[in-house]
Amino acid sequence: MIGASQPATAPPRTRTEHTGNTSTERRTAVADTDETGERAGRRSGPGGGLLMGRPFGVPVYVSPSWFLVAALITWVFGDQLDRVLPDLGPVRYLVSLFFAVAFYASVLVHELAHTVAALRFKLPVRRIQLQFFGGVSEIEKESETPGREFVLAFVGPLLSLVLTAAFYLGMKAVDPATVPGVLLAGLMISNLLVAAFNLLPGLPLDGGRMLRAVIWGITGKPMTGTIAAAWVGRGLAIAVLLGLPLLTHTGVLGNRTSEIGGMNTVMDALLAAILAGIIWTGAGNSLRMARLREHLPELRARTLTRRAIPVENATPLSEALRRANEAGARALVVVDGQGDPTAIVRETAIASVPEHRRPWVAVSTLAQDLTDGMKVSAELTGEELLDHLRATPATEYLVLEPGGTIYGVLSTLDVEKAFVKAMARPQS
Secondary structure, X not given: OEXXXXXXXXXXOOOOOOOOOOOOOOOOOOOOOOOOOOOOOOOEEOOOEEEEEOHHHOOEEEOHHHHHHHHXXXXXXXXHHHHHOHHHOOHHHHHHHHHHHHHHHHHHHHXXXXXXXXXXXXXXXXXXXXXXXXXXXXEOOOOOOHHXXXXXXXXXXXXXXXXXXXXXXXXXXXXXXXXXXXXXXXXXXXXXXXXXXXXXXXXXXXXXXXXXXXXXXXXXXXXXXXXXXXXXXXXXXXXXXXXXXHHHHHOOOOOOHHHOOXXXXXXXXXXXXXXXXXXXXHHHHHHHHHHHHHHXXXXXXXXXXXXXXXXXXXXXXXXXXXXXXXXXXXXXXXXXXXXXXXXXXXHHHHHOOXXXXXXXXXXXXXEEEOOHHXXXXXXXXXXXXXXXXXXXXXXXXXXXXXXXXXXXXXXXXXXXXXXXXXXXXXXX
C-alpha cells in the first residue's frame, strides 16, 4: 500500500454559460474540493468519490475503488483468521472488515501528517483521497526550500512508524491468540509495510521526495533532484514488477512454498504489475509537472494579453470592430462616460452575431460586467497568474497597468494554449 503527498498544478478551465471547475493533473498513488459545505458523506466531488469529512478544513474523499479493496482485504484477512482463530466461524469476516476500515484509518493518519505539515508551511491542500492502493494528499504548491520538502515527505512515514510502535505496545497488553491480539498484530505489520514502502527512494513515494530534497539541497537545483528521484522511481517500478512475484514464489516473504499454486502466481504477478504501473506513472507525472513548473515563469499576463480599445455602451458592434481593426486591436472594453472600464465584450458573443446584423447591435448587449476578480494586474506571472484565474473563473479578464490604466484583455483560452505549450517543451 502506498501513502503519498503530491503537489498539483493545473491550467484554469474556461467558464462558458454553465460554470466549470478547476481540477488538477495530477495523480500519484498510494495517491476537488466541495464548495457547497454540504454534510460529509452526502456529496461526491468530480473524480473524488464520497466526501467523508473536512479535518483541518481539508476535504477527505473515499474513492469507489476503496470499497473493492476493502472487500478484497476482508476476504483475504478472513481466510487468515480462519487459520489462527478457527472458532470464529463466519464472524471472522466482520472482524476482517473492521481490520480493513482500521487500516485505511491509519492510512488517513499518514495523509493527515502530510496535510498538517503542508498547512504549517502555508501550502494549501486541495483534498485527501483514499483509493485502491492507499491515499494521497494533493498539495497545491511546491515547498519553497529543500528542508521543508524533506520534512513534508518524511512526516507521513514517521506517523506510520509511530502507529506501528503503538500497535506493538498494544499487542503486549493482550493475548495474541484473541481477536484484539490478531487485529493489533495485523495493523502493526501493515503500518510497518506502509512506512517501509514509502521510504523507498523513488518518486512518487515519500522516500523519492526525500531523495529529491537531498539532491536539491546539494545542487541547489530542484529540477535535478526531481529527475534523479523520478528515474530511481522508474527503476523501483521495474524491480517491483520483476522482484515481487519472484520473492513470493520462492517463499522469501514467509509464505509456504507448498501453498503456492498457479492462481497465487497469477495474483502476485497482477499485483506487481499494478504497483509497478502506479509507480512508473507517478514518476513520469513528477517529471512532467517539474518541467511545467520550470516553464511557469514564462506565463506572463503582459505578453499573453490581447490589445483592446475602449468603446461606449451604445457603440454599434460594426463600428467598434472597425475601430479595433484600424488600431490593430483584438478585444473591446466597454467604458462609461468618465472612461472607466465597466465590461468586456465577449469574443464568443461577437462571433455569434451575423455580419449583416452588427450595425444594429450595441456592444453593451454582448458585454459581461466586470467584477473585481476579472481585473488582472499586467505584472502577474506564473503560479500567481494561474491562482488568480482559478479563483475567479471567466472567459476574459481586463488587464490593468499598476496605475489602473487599461492594458488589454486576457483570454483564458490563450493562457491554456501557453500552458499546454509549456508542458510540451523539452526539459532544460
